[in-house]
Amino acid sequence: MNCHEAIDHIGDALEGSLAAHVRAGFEDHMQECAACRTYLEQLRLTRRALRHLPLQRETSRRRPELIARFKGAFPKSR
Template identity: 45%
Template sequence: MPCQELVEVITDYLEGALSPQDRLRFEEHLALCSGCRNYVEQMRVTISLTGALKTDSIPDGVREQLLSAFRDWKRDLPT
């Protein structure tokens, strides 16, 4: 599985929605790619932290800054 494909299916992986075959391919890629292992860990931490935020505690404009940062990071991943 190439890095780009991993990025496209990470949400399904974290939600347990990948087929057994795709999950195996995902995990095999993680075993070989430290960049994607870091990405998965960052996503887990981000999901955990955002779940703890109250909606009114996010200042105006920060949501778009976060989304932009993730888009930029995703674009810069090795393929």
């Protein structure tokens, strides 16, 4: 497995749903590739930090305005 393939599977690995036929190659790659190990650990830490953020119960009053501005920034192609 190369880095691009490992990154494609990293979400499944973090969720514990990595397919059995992919797992060995993924784990081998993680043992051999320091860059991918670092990326995996950064994602783990990010996910852990995000779990500690408070849930926002209310929708922003500016939501309709922001959506309109976003849509205006990307005109539909014809």
